[in-house]
Amino acid sequence: MFLRRVLPDNFTLCLIVTVIAASLLPCRGTTANVFEILTDMAIALLFFMHGAKLSREAVISGLTNWRLHLTVLASTFVLFPLLGLLLKPVLSPLVTPALYAGILFLCTLPSTVQSSIAFTSIAHGNISAAVCAASASSLIGIVITPLVVGLLLEVHGQGGMSWHAVGDIVLQLFVPFVAGQVAQRWIGGWVQRHRPLVGLIDQGSILLVVYTAFSAAVLQGLWKQLPLPVMGGLLIVNAVLLAIALLATRYGARALGFDREDEITIVFCGSKKSLASGVPMAKVLFPAHALGMIVLPLMLFHQMQLMTCAVLARRYAERAGVKKRDVPVTTEAPAD
Template identity: 65%
Template sequence: MTRPRFLPDNFTLTLLGVVLLASLLPCSGQAAVAFGWLTNAAIALLFFLHGAKLSRHAIIAGASHWRLHLLVFACTFGLFPLLGLVLKPLLAPLVTPELYLGVLYLCALPATVQSAIAFTSLARGNIPAAICSAAASSLFGIFLTPLLVALLLGVHGDGGSTLDAIGKITLQLLLPFIAGQIARRWLFAWIERNKHWLKFVDQGSILLVVYGAFSAAVIEGLWHQVPLPALAGLVLVCVILLGLVLLLTRWLGKRLGFDQADQITIVFCGSKKSLATGVPMAQVLFAGGSLGMLILPLMLFHQIQLMVCAVLAERYARRPESVAAPMARVDP
C-alpha cells in the first residue's frame, strides 16, 4: 500500500526522529568535536558523489535553452530573496527574529536537483532542461549563496569576509564535487549498480548535520526560545512564500511565451530550495554558531514543497497526452 501524497515521506519522519533524539540526548563536549569531524567528512563524500553522478551529456542536452535557464536562475536567486525582504514587515511578526533569519537563509539557497527533476518528469515537462537548470543552480549556488547571505542576513559566515566564506565553500564543497566529476569515468558504472544504497549517503550526511546542529541548539535552549505560536507562524510563512513563488513562476512562464512542457520545468525548478545543499552550506558558512534556528525553516519548507509539488505534478500528469511536448532522450 503506497503512502498518501500528503503524508510525510520516510526520510522526513527519520529527520523528525533525529531532531527528537538531539532534543533528548544532545551531543556535547569532545564527542561533539569528533562528531563535527565525521560530519565534515560525510559532507565532502556527499559532494564527491554528486560530482560523480552528474551527467555532462544531460547538461549539454538542456544547456541551449538559455531563456528558460535564465528565468529559473532569476527566480531562485532573485525572486526568492526579493520576496523574503519585501514580505518581512508582513511575515516577520509571525515568527521570532531568529527564525526569520532562517527564512532569509532559505531564500538565498540554490534549487533542489533530484526532486525538481522527479516532479518535472512526473508532470511530463522538459526533462533535459530541468536537469540542466537544477544542476547549474547547485553549482552557481556555491558562489552566490554566500553573497546573498551577506546581503540578506548582514553576516559573513563565521565572522570573516564574504570571500572567506566562498573560499570555505569552495574548499569543502566544490573541490570534492570537481574531484567527483574527474573520477566519474571510473565510478559511474559502480554508482549506477549501487545507487539503491548510495542514496543513504545523501540522507545520512543531512541527518548528521541536523543532529549536530540541533544538539548544539538544544544545549543553548532552543526549545525554550521557540514558542508553539512561532512554530505555527513559521509553517504559515513557508506556505505563503511557496504559494507566491509557485503562482509567480507559472504566470511568468505563460507571460513570456513558453510552451507547457517548459512552463512545468520553470514551476518545479524555480520554486524549490535544497535541503541537501542548504544544511551542509550552513555547517560551513556558520561554523561555530548555532544552526538549529537557522535550518528549522528550511526543514519545514522542504517538506511543504514536497507535499504541494507532488499534488501539483500529478495534476499536470493527468492532462491529455497530446498536450505534452515530446521529450528528448537523456543519456546517463
C-alpha cells in the same frame, strides 16, 4: 493510498527522529567534537558523490534552451531573495529574528535536483531541460548562495558573510564536487549502478549535520525560544513564500511565451529549495549554536514543497489527458 499522500516520506520521518534524539540526548564535549569531524568528512564525501554522478552530457544537451535556464535561475537566486527582503515587514513579526535569518538563508539556496526532475517527468514537462536547469542551479549555488546570504543578512542587520566563509564553501564543498567530476570518468558508472548506496551517503550526511546542529541549539535553549505560536508563524511564512513562488513561476512562464512543457519545468525547478545542499552549506557558513534556527525553516519548507508539488504534478498530468495515477512524495536527498 490516501495515507501515502498525506504522511511524510521515510526521510522526513528520519529527520524528525533525529531532531527528537538531539533534543533528548544532545552530543557535547568530546563526543560533539567527534561528530563535528565525522560531519565534515560526510559533507565532503556528499559533494564528491554529487560531482561523480552529475552527467555532463545531460547538462550540455539541455543548454540550448537558455531562456528557460535563465528564468529558473532568476526565480531561484533573484525572486526568492527579493521576496525574503520585501516581505520582511509583513512576515517577520510572525517569527523570531533568528528564524527569519533562516528564512533569508532558505531564499538564497539552489533548486533541488532529484525531485525537480521527478515531478517534471510525472507532469510530462521538458525533462532534459529540467536536468540541465536543476543541475546548473545546484552547481552555481555553491558560489552564489554564500554571497547572497552575506548581502541579505547585512540588510537584515545581522552582519554580512565574510570572505573566509566563502573560502570555506569553496574548500569544503566546491573542491570535492570538482574532484567528483574529474573522477566521474572512472567511477561514474559505478555510482549510477549503486544509487541506493549513494542515497544512503546523502541522507546520512544530512542527518549527521541535523543532529550536531540541533544538539548545539538545544544546549543553547532552542525549544525555550520556540513557543507554538512561533512555530505556527513559521509555517505561515513558508506557505506564503512557496505559494508566491509557484504562482510567479507558472504565470511568469506563460507571460514569457513558454509552451506547456517548459512551463512545467520552470514551475518545478524554479519554486523549490534544496535541503541536501542547504544543510551542509549552513554547517559551513554559520556557528554551531545558530544552526538549529537556521535549518529549521528549510526542513519545514522541504516537506511542504514535496507535498505541494506532488499534487501539482498530478494535476498537470491529468490536464494533459494522462491516466490518473498515484504520485509518490519522495525525498530529494538521494540525488540532490
